[in-house]
Amino acid sequence: MTATALPRADSVDVMLLLEGTFPYVSGGVSSWVNQIVRGFPEYRFGAVFLGSRPEDYGDMRYALPDNFVHLEVHHVQDVHEPPAAASHRGDAKAFALNATLHETLRAARTAQGGGAPAGAGELLRSMVPMLADGEPLSERAFLYSERSWEFVTDQYRRFCTDPSFVDYFWTVRIMHAPIWMLARIARSLIPAKCYHSISTGYAGLLGAMLRQRTGRRLLLSEHGIYTKERKIDLFQSTWIADNRGVFDKDPSQVAYFRDTWVRFFETLGRMCYDASDRIVALYETNRLRQIADGAPPERTTNVANGINLPRLAALRERRGDDPPPVLCLIGRVVPIKDVKTFIRAMRTVVDRLPGAEGWIAGPEDEDPAYAEECRSIAAGLGLQDSVKFLGFQKIDDILPKVGLVVLSSISEALPLVLLEGFAAGVPAVATDVGSCRQLIHGLPGDDAAIGAAGDVVRIADPEALAGAALRLLTDPDAWRAAQAAGIRRVESLYTQDMMFGRYRELYEWALQDPKGAAPGEGWTGGA
């Protein structure tokens, strides 16, 4: 990764805050960022990319769009030379503010049902300028001052339930270390008319600092829920120390330091929600979770991903009226997609509907061992002829030949493949994860009145999956009703034009100078 190739500008319209995604990492979120930037050629975009360490990233995975005019790259875990150690007392007022901030955030977290940290925004506004070198809350003050030590030991005495002080001390140091770097970025960043963060976390905190520093509006779009994903990472990581002895260790209780990290990221999330003018979720379940995590409900909204409708609608011409007896799982062959459940369901389907086929369309190179297991399960069930591993396929080629899109995943957000299937006239059977229920049955109200575009079943239940698929494939009227519902739902709610329309409304408002208005104030758009 070389710094020479990065585009630079003096100012931008929209400054994106990207943590571990576009343009250095490929995936759903990165593609979405690419789609948005290309969808608004009239705006000049810039971005701050926050990565973990330089060695974790290779070359750019995307060609930068022409209206993407500024990019700077920073790494939060990059070991920078700390300032020289020098003992000093520390500023009483600044550390009192710091104590109040921590109290406020703690109170917000422990309050019933979450809630916004009242006053935290004000505190942060007064504290962020103090983070600069030579100011009372500089990195030097954090690392070496006596008051900093007094604060850390006081917190340890009051709250830490793990005996190891040295681990507590370093956990606190390491998790706070990026804050001064973010403050430096916030101070030196080129002017922007508004900021758009694609996650909470460190990017979200940077967004909050920029909102308070510049007074320009901050949009937050969350695809997954950062705090939840961080939690999964942290529970899987083994490097976080757990020093409880055999007898005082309650296995049902997470290790204190993991909990500390989780609370830290939850708190970053709260600070970002508190500073954001609009908070966008992909679908309703996630929006409710944001509110539970402290997002002010009146600032939240859903903007679903949108698909390119004309291109996919054209595929409907290429299919017959009756459903072909083909079930297709479109996705990478990896454990999270639970391909094995799909294969087991195929046994029942083939028993009841001889001639039916199960296709698995997706690359197998990510987890070859898992792919091999899937193949041997298929062989063991005598499905060599009816379950086909197709490798990566273009959806335009296979959707016209498919009767049902199947999704057996144990985790999803808003799977585009369901929407793409609907648009091409293919109903779906999916597990009840992420937004799948919303996509198939619709949200209560007008959406649900459209009808079901297939069926939703429990995860890891091959019998239920097979049963739902057979009901649709063996009853052409029911299948055609589901097909019609899918087409209507995707056309009325999930097109790319609608997504751009919603974001146009958001950007047009966010680009205006809020003239000192508090976050979220003066929203002129719809719900």
Next chain:
Amino acid sequence: MAGIGFELRRLLQRDSLLSLLRAYGFAGVISSGPWVLSIIGMLAIGFMSVGVVVPDALVTQFQVTVTYLIAASLILTGFFQLAFTRFVADRLFERRRDVILSNYHGVLWVVAALSGALGAAAAALLFPEQSIAYRMLGVAGFVLLSLIWIATVFLSGMKQYMTIVWLYLLGYGATVGFAVWLRPHGLEGLLAGFVAGQLLLFSGMQAMIVRDFPSPRFVSFECFHERLRYPTLAWIGLLFNLGVWIDKFVFWAWPPTSQAVIGPLRASIIYDLPVFLAYLSIIPGMAVFLVRIETDFVEHYDGFYGAVRGGGSLQLIERHRNGMVATVRTGLFEMIKIQSIAVLLLFVAGERLLAWLGISDLYLPLLYVQVIAAGLQVLFLSVLTVYFYLDKRRVVLGLCGLFVVANALLTGLSLQLGPQAFGYGFALSLLLCVTVGFVALARSFSRLEYSTFMLQ
């Protein structure tokens, strides 16, 4: 004196008065043995030669020459002693025993070259009227003493405390023997005896070292590498030894209190003898200091850093910190008590002691002050040792610098004030350093966790 704690604790564990006495006796012998033996040896040669070597002035010339050699070699090697001790300790900690001997030889070469060059220059330029034999023996003695101090540091680093004591006993026994044997040859004979004895002492040490510490390389200068050397420790060693001697130099240089003895060497009869006698009174203080530091203090010290590194709670860390403070406090109080007893005994018996040694009782007031000063020097040494444990080398450097300056200025002032103030310069400068050391130590201990975690 790291590592001695195990032996002391073993002796103390038997929990009887006798075992307690043995532990303190052991500590007294290993902490004071070498220099007590050297002082006694020199006094013995003097006593045995008075009346045999004629005129008496030759004996004085011999004693003064050796005193200068000892002072100069201690100050010169002070630059290497602590820094090399630290080098040895670090390599032992890394379990790299094999590199220690070759570096010891490296230091020996450097010290030999340095002391040889300085000694030869001094002999050539400053002693034009003395015999060639005197000058050559002086240079040889200077080089040998310097090498012996380094060998002593090495053996201490290797925890061979009893070996050191036995070798000094043997070496100074032989020195006295050779000197008595060669005294018919006058000043040169006494000096030749001294040099022969020192040569035997150094050879014995070297033989033990080469026998017990095999090394694949003979000589290495790794310890002088920028990465591995400790300039602060070098300056501390130099300043401490300079501080200990500077009041003597001032007395020697001040005409009313001194007389020319041989060549440019001057001595102060009224000052020197009480000083050396007073040093004999600190044996019990040194023993108490060693036992307290190496047993109770080290236990809490290890507990403290063990808890810091091994994930102990802050409460446990603080408990060990308080334990360290308590043992330092107890140790210092015990040393004050035991030194007070030594002072009181001397106040009672001093007059008779001087009479027995054939010294005029005009020396008595100075002896009293010097005994108190020597006791303060033990306290000062123990404060510095605690600081070495805490690895606060800059504070030690500051205290040693203060010691040099205060001792020089206050001793100079005492000379202006007249004979009734003699000795107070040394005593007051130590009192000042001990007081400053105590205050600084209290502050360091109260900030120990903060500085351990936040400033490293």
